[in-house]
Amino acid sequence: xxxxxxxxxxxxxxxxLRMGSLVEDMVERAVASLVDRDSHLAEETIxxxxxxxxxxxEIDGDCLRLLALHQPAAGDLRxxxxxxxxxxxxxxxxxxxxxxxxxxxELNEEPQLKPYIDIPIMSQISQKMLRDSLDAFVxxxxxxAREVIETDNKxxxxxxxxxRELLTFMMEDPRTIPRAIRLLLVSRHLERIADHATNxxxxxxxxxxxxxxxxxxxxxx
Amino acid sequence: xxxxxxxxxxxxxxxxLRMGSLVEDMVERAVASLVDRDSHLAEETIxxxxxxxxxxxEIDGDCLRLLALHQPAAGDLRxxxxxxxxxxxxxxxxxxxxxxxxxxxELNEEPQLKPYIDIPIMSQISQKMLRDSLDAFVxxxxxxAREVIETDNKxxxxxxxxxRELLTFMMEDPRTIPRAIRLLLVSRHLERIADHATNxxxxxxxxxxxxxxxxxxxxxx
Numbered sequence: 001x002x003x004x005x006x007x008x009x010x011x012x013x014x015x016x017l018r019m020g021s022l023v024e025d026m027v028e029r030a031v032a033s034l035v036d037r038d039s040h041l042a043e044e045t046i047x048x049x050x051x052x053x054x055x056x057x058e059i060d061g062d063c064l065r066l067l068a069l070h071q072p073a074a075g076d077l078r079x080x081x082x083x084x085x086x087x088x089x090x091x092x093x094x095x096x097x098x099x100x101x102x103x104x105x106e107l108n109e110e111p112q113l114k115p116y117i118d119i120p121i122m123s124q125i126s127q128k129m130l131r132d133s134l135d136a137f138v139x140x141x142x143x144x145a146r147e148v149i150e151t152d153n154k155x156x157x158x159x160x161x162x163x164r165e166l167l168t169f170m171m172e173d174p175r176t177i178p179r180a181i182r183l184l185l186v187s188r189h190l191e192r193i194a195d196h197a198t199n200x201x202x203x204x205x206x207x208x209x210x211x212x213x214x215x216x217x218x219x220x221x
Numbered sequence: 222x223x224x225x226x227x228x229x230x231x232x233x234x235x236x237x238l239r240m241g242s243l244v245e246d247m248v249e250r251a252v253a254s255l256v257d258r259d260s261h262l263a264e265e266t267i268x269x270x271x272x273x274x275x276x277x278x279e280i281d282g283d284c285l286r287l288l289a290l291h292q293p294a295a296g297d298l299r300x301x302x303x304x305x306x307x308x309x310x311x312x313x314x315x316x317x318x319x320x321x322x323x324x325x326x327e328l329n330e331e332p333q334l335k336p337y338i339d340i341p342i343m344s345q346i347s348q349k350m351l352r353d354s355l356d357a358f359v360x361x362x363x364x365x366a367r368e369v370i371e372t373d374n375k376x377x378x379x380x381x382x383x384x385r386e387l388l389t390f391m392m393e394d395p396r397t398i399p400r401a402i403r404l405l406l407v408s409r410h411l412e413r414i415a416d417h418a419t420n421x422x423x424x425x426x427x428x429x430x431x432x433x434x435x436x437x438x439x440x441x442x
Binding site: 063064067068071074077078081084085088163167170171172174177178181184188 | 284285288289292295298299302305306309384388391392393395398399402405409
């Protein structure tokens with residue numbers, strides 16, 4: 001029974017990591033569909049979302065079963081309920097990748113406004129935050145979780161930089177406004193992906209230290 | 222013991238409703254601080270966020286204790302883990318109210334771009350969605366949950382209407398762009414509040430029917 005429990009708990013970890021890498025893939029493809037102007041890839045990325053949704057339901061079910069059949073001790077109990085929250089964040093990150101893909105399809109129909117430089121950087125940083133936050137979770141590594149939380153500032157700074165640059169385009173030529181707004185939204189979607197990674201990292205700190213370090217998302221313009 | 226469990230479970234319901242009405246209050250005040258150009262109220266609303274954060278930690282602890290001390294049957298177990306997810310959504314709605322308050326402070330420093338008409342309507346609808354989604358949860362009322370999910374379309378339509386209107390301002394006079402973008406963000410923050418209410422309603426349907434009806438958030442421009 002005890003051994004069985006730890007095997008199942010380990011499966012929850014593995015599945016959560018798998019869900020994480022699916023989501024990371026979606027984010028990478030969504031941004032690639034924008035940068036490479038590949039709307040077919042964007043459509044594929046959107047279709048992929050169902051797999052992530054299904055995996056969330058599966059892991060949620062696994063966790064409920066673990067709670068119902070075994071009576072996990074306080075530490076394992078908190079680990080399982082944290083996993084149930086983390087998969088919600090992962091599912092919403094996938095939704096953001098869908099949103100980016102939708103913006104990409106719209107943007108690919110018009111001439112490219114500018115070379116995309118900061119957006120791929122934001123994406124790479126966010127993907128790393130996602131990966132590190134999940135590694136921090138399965139290893140209960142508070143140091144790594146805190147690094148993720150720190151990194152969120154970089155994404156916010158890039159988002160502000162993208163905003164200022166797009167503002168100059170819009171001010172100089174109002175015909176660029178619809179495209180500039182779509183790019184602005186892409187940067188916001190990426191920022192939200194980084195926010196979700198930060199949420200996961202904060203959950204890890206709470207899991208390990210029992211201290212709530214959650215803070216309101218600062219969305220300065 | 223059994224009676225004790227149900228009393229404690231009932232307390233979780235009551236506290237979740239209380240947290241919900243605090244969040245609703247924050248949303249109402251945040252939008253009022255914009256409409257009435259009252260930055261002092263905006264500051265107060267931002268400060269209020271800590272109360273919501275603390276209540277989330279408290280309810281989360283109550284739920285963990287319920288899981289650890291009693292061995293709830295499948296139905297109660299799922300109810301408790303659903304509550305733990307719902308309070309995450311509520312906490313993030315409060316973050317959105319903070320974001321709106323920040324935009325209000327910035328906007329109140331400049332002349333008002335236009336009368337605010339659709340934004341207060343979006344806010345009222347979102348607040349009702351929040352209230353109804355929590356009522357649906359404590360009463361396990363799938364019909365009401367489905368109404369909330371339907372209503373999300375109205376908020377999306379209003380968001381698109383706000384966007385089109387702001388676009389005409391920006392196109393006609395580029396000097397309005399920074400203010401128009403901030404108002405655009407306010408409408409997005411409200412849309413996200415409605416999305417969180419929709420998430421809660423979807424969790425209620427899943428809780429009662431065991432069917433996942435979650436869908437990617439459509440964020441058309």
